[in-house]
Amino acid sequence: MLVTSQPQPQTMSTANSSRWIAHVDLDAFFASCEQRDDPALRGRPVIVGALPGQRGVVAAASYEARAFGVHSAMPIGEAARRCPDAVYLRPDMDKYRQVSRQVMAALQSITPLVEVASVDEAYLDVSGLKRLLGPPAAIGERIKSVIREATALTASVGIGPNRLLAKLGSEHRKPDGLTIIRPDEAQGFLDPLPVSALRGAGPRAQAVFRRLGIGTIRALRDCDPERLTTAFGRRAALGFLRQARGEASAEVLPGRPRKSISKETTFQQDIEDQAALRAQLVALAAGVARTARRERLAGHRVTLKVRYRGFETHTRQRRLTQATQDERVLARVAAELLADPRLPQRPVRLIGVGLSDWA
DNA sequence: GATACGAGACATATAGTA
């Protein structure tokens, strides 16, 4: 069964008429942070992620590394084959979070209507800035310049009548790009794009589109809704068709609270020993609890995740009457979940602990 | 007594970000 998430209907022609939404995305974020802080890395391929010989993937590749075909989520072994002379670095998440806060603070100086979408991405409702800053292009340049002044990093910016078009705009020209999509240009911009550009069109959905012979957004628009519904289900099908017409939410929601905290680790070699696994759970539980306490969150739901040799993955969760942020409780509950006799008794590749359902 | 149905819990699938 194919499951995809779809944005809720929020047509530009109805509730949110004539808005301007900006999407901001830092270029090769982790790799750019490292090149900024070490001049010796500038102009060289930089790959942030696992180190060659380890288990893991590329988190971020500099544009010099991308020239070798290296990209995010590529197994590190393949990256090492394609680009043996790159500089390989482990991620420094504390650094990236700090830079991220500087970026978001800079954006706040332009408008309070900033929605943080990831560590290096944000949506801004810039509808009201016309009088202050001028046309969308001037607003986009302003966004890029405050980020550059605050962090010495480049960003790509898309501005359009809703979130979808803003996001596709920021993807369109990068690095250091700026793309404005006016409402009357939207359909012409969308039509030649591959359906893989749409939100919710991941590997599984793309395979279905391929089977249906639908390659471009134009072809999707011309497709019989019945046929699409059969393939994707009603909700996903209508969602794709809406996007194909350029319809999407134009809402920007500042300060969205997080819904879960989790920590997981993949072992360099699979672990069979149950005591060793419980020791890992203790460390992961401590990490989750630390984040929970820092953010003053206590959760009712504990989730255990286990991935076995061969990549088979299982989760187990339990709801606690009393919400917790205590690593001892987390570790104990996770260990009890791991003891579920219905779980495979096989070498474990990955184990993780999560906390959600805030008090 | 059997059945329908909504709510909630749980397990899994899929996606998107670096």
Added chain:
DNA sequence: CTAATACTATATGTCTCG
């Protein structure tokens, strides 16, 4: 054929309860 992260979010199928 081998390799395949960490983290977060959402959709949906299945089960149980009342």
